[in-house]
Amino acid sequence: MELYRFYTNDWCKRNDSKSLSIAAFNNSFDDFNLALFSPKKDECDTCVGYKTSNIDEATYQEHQKKKEEA
Ligand SMILES: [Zn+2]
Structure with missing residues (x-):
């Protein structure tokens, strides 16, 4: 909910964008989620690439x- 509030009150205003309904926002949340939370420090x-199958076993080893x- 806090994220939705930020989205409607702040992001949409700054970007002059019409805000989505909460339902539509929730549907898009997975996409937002990826952008909001970066991988662990x-x-x-390479490690992230291996987990998402973008890097082969040999490269990872x-x-x-x-x-x-190191
Ligand atoms: Zn690594």
Whole structure:
């Protein structure tokens, strides 16, 4: 709810945008969610990429090895 309030009262005004209804907003929430919460700090692009299957096993293992050496 707080996020929706921020969205209607602040974001929409600043962007001169017509606000969505709360229902529509909730439907879009997953997309907003991705933008709002960045990955955990201890996870670099490679680690996140591996979890989302954008990076293959070998690359990830190599990356882990380098991390341990560091
Ligand atoms: Zn990493």
